Amino acid sequence: MIRLEKRPQPSKAWSYATPLLAVLLTMVAGGALFAILGKDPLLAIRTIFWEPLFGEFAWYYRGQLLIKAGPLVLIAIGLSLGFRAGIWNIGAEGQYIMGAIFGAAVGLAFYPMEARWLIFPLMIIAGAFGGFVWAMIPALLKTKFNTNEILVSLLLVYVAEQFLASMALGLLRNPEGSGFPGSRNLQQYPAAANGELIAGTGLHWGGVAALIAVILAYILLNRHMLGFQIRVTGESPRAARFAGVKPNLLVVVCMGISGGLAGLAGLFEVAGPAGQISIDFNSGYGFTAIIVAFLGRLHPVGILLAGLLLALTYIGGEAAQANLGLPAAAIQAFQGMLLFFLLAVDVLTNFRVRIGKGEMA
Amino acid sequence: MKRRSLLAGGAAAATLGLVRPGFAASHAPLKVGFIYVGPINDGGWTQHHHTSALKMKEHFGDAIELVYQENVPEGADAERAMTQMALGGANIIFTTSFGFMDPTVNVAAKFPNVKFEHCTGYKTADNVGVYSARFYEGRAVTGYLAGAMTKSNKIGYIGSFPIPEVIRGINSSFIHARKANPEVEMNVVWVSTWFDPAKEADATQALLDQGVDVVLAHTDSTAPLAVLEKAGALGFGQAADMYEYAPEPRISSIIDNWAPYYIERVQAVMDEAWESQNNWWGIGDGMVGIGEITGPVPAEVKAEAEKMRDDIAAGSYHPFTGPLNKQDGSAWLAEGEVADDGTLAGMNFYVEGIDGSIPS
Amino acid sequence: MDLSTINPAILLASLMIASTPILLAAIGELVAEKxxxxxxxxxxxxITGAICGFIAAVETGSPTMGFLAAAVGGAVLSMTFGILTQFFLSNQVATGLALTLFGLGLSSLMGQSYVGLKPPPVGDINFGPLADIPFLGRVLFQHDAMVYVSILIVAAVWAFLKFTRAGLILRAVGESHGAAHALGYKVVAVRLAAIAFGGACAGLGGAYLSLVRVPQWTEGMTAGAGWIALAIVVFGSWKPWRVLIGAYLFGGVTVLQLNLQAAGVEVPVEYLSMSPYLITILVLVIMSSGRGRAALNAPASLGRTFHASS
Structure with a gap:
């Protein structure tokens, strides 16, 4: 009989080994899936994991990895704080949208003024504020009325999407766009553009913000009282009360930080890679970031690595689509598998597998 | 390996496509790329671009290599997908969604030797052409049929988002429904989505509940037809012929047919005769097709509709011909005057007779 | 503006159809959450149920087989979640999200050759003279079988949870898995069964979309219905009949806003499209505040990982 025995301390060795194990298992299972679809599994795996990093056009893809990973990491860092404390903000996608709308609206309001020193910082503040406000709705409903934050934050994603459509068609529509939906392109408005900081690297202010967030979150969790409160609340809400944690305040703070960071990610995206507010501006970063947060074990450095790994599967997956004709759905299923395996092997970190009859069973 | 690729990368970054040889110089097959916004089997917009692409591939056989990427989100992801294709050696890339407009222009600037064709947009460059279909021509015919076939004098229109393309369709349908039947009223329902079969079905049901008996849809799924079939009402194929619903409820259809255009443009690249153009093709050019008129449509109505189709194709009739007033009663087109393409491209008003207002 | 053109009987009948997919998914999720x-x-x-049901119905020509296959497909997929969360003790939130990602990909792979096909029609049940009763006949007696099946499932779940010993055990497991385990109940087995039931019901809900309400297969056709089902469970404060009301209310708001538009009422479309979500949030707030009892009705062990020796 196979039995699990809880480790007194999570195993350090396994916590490093399990992600690698999961990736290997995914390669095997994913390879089987690709083979069923009639594609060369080795070539497909190689295209997904190797090409973007070391292939012929790696010089281009490496920059794209940062563009893709930046918003994922930024959002996931915010979410991880709440998740550690048992506060479930599932609606980062909505906060991301609202950040983009608020930020872009500020930028567009100044058009065509040229004072970048004023406009761009204001946009950043507005972006963070937009996400923050959207996250405050579930936070305050949770603290005032004990309403489930998972559902409210999630429902607000749909509201934000409708709001986005109405903005793209109405208030923020490009007056010179001859009636077509979508705002002016912020990339072409120097005072508001979030362009590449070093040409060819793909690094823009969003990537910088993500790195800063990783560092700050690390410091917060390890050195700061708030980090301690978050960890205690996550491990034992009862103990947290004795430790002087104000649960309502913690909800507001955690939701506020995660909303603000999601809003920032939205602003950097709309002013940079995306360029404009359009009906379909959002492409699921807010949801994917939840996965990134868990893949990274809610640890700041882990999240950074997980964000890069997921970005790799996206970009490599696109390459596999374009070069090998793999359907997009196969990539989606492949990512789902990667997650399943990561979650499954995680058990090895916290539990010891014992074979044979134990004294307790 | 690593070192070599780094060096190669540096060189390519410096020139980024500038040194790509022209097609005539190389003997490899011409590489034709497509960027799709949806899945290739969405049953509507993307599927029809893809089937047209496959027809084009069939036409040229081994002379070309077809590459495509589906489900590409608009924005940064689209730019990457296009760059990827251009780096991969594509000679011409078709980008098939309005939202790909700015990404197409951005990527095209980096690859001056690659041709780009953007569907439904308006921004061109030396190596970026745009193309779109005059769907309003087809909607004139389906609108006429709807007006002729309604018994309740109420027809319905399911709109996605209030953009010029959709508003043109509504106006064109309505004008010609009135031509067939001056009593006709049109109810418009906006579903705020391009794709949600369940919501499209609900919207159709809501129109039926209002006494509407012919429904025109500007969303791509067959959901409305399935609901109409159950209720014994009439509708039209949209994007595809949707002949599986003929002879009723589908009494005709408006078909997207991009294949002739793709063949012509790819041929132009082969002949090194490609240049940036702004093409807006209609029934006459074969980009907009009218499906066989079936079901309970009386012979004289059918003949009249087919005549309208042929007149439009021949250029002797323009669906927006005066006298036409705007919804508020102000004059738009005088007797015999036809709308100019500029106004049509940015159409943001209803014509006289339509109730309700365009959401903004 | 002419509200008189909206016929309440037809509206009610339409909303029952529109609500059935989310009702089925929600009642299954209720059992899992309990x-x-x-x-x-x-x-x-x-979405997996939608494609499994569609494939089976097209291949066999029988909608009944389709619904059976959908239930099996949903249940099988849910076992991925069950095994991960119950044996590998993974986090339920993350695993659930992964399941959605995987299901969306898997379903579109499975459905690639089924696009554009028509499934066999699902007829309405013939109630004879009952269908001709004014008003009620239109509202209640002119539907397909699944509408009634969904209501029967709600009734069965209600009776199961309230009156049976097995239902009591299920609730005990949900309230305090530690205590239930100490009493000798097989926590993991009970949960796996509940997850499978949830999967089967969600599968049925998906198949209702692909076989009845739409009826066709298109990628991503559930378009967020599963998330709404989750909200409805909380909205119904984990009570089967309230879940039914919640699902009908949500479906009702959706149908009503389209009907208002069709009736020519000047409405801001984007804001009306938001309204079902906003109203759901509002009701969530009312439900969870108020007497505070609804909130307490949440299963105490909801979302917590169970390990026998911990």
């Missing part, structure tokens, strides 16, 4: 499991993969299970 056992203490939060499965956020409803959307993935629904």
């Amino acid at each position: 056992s203490g499991v939060l499965n956020l993969g409803v959307e993935g299970m629904m």
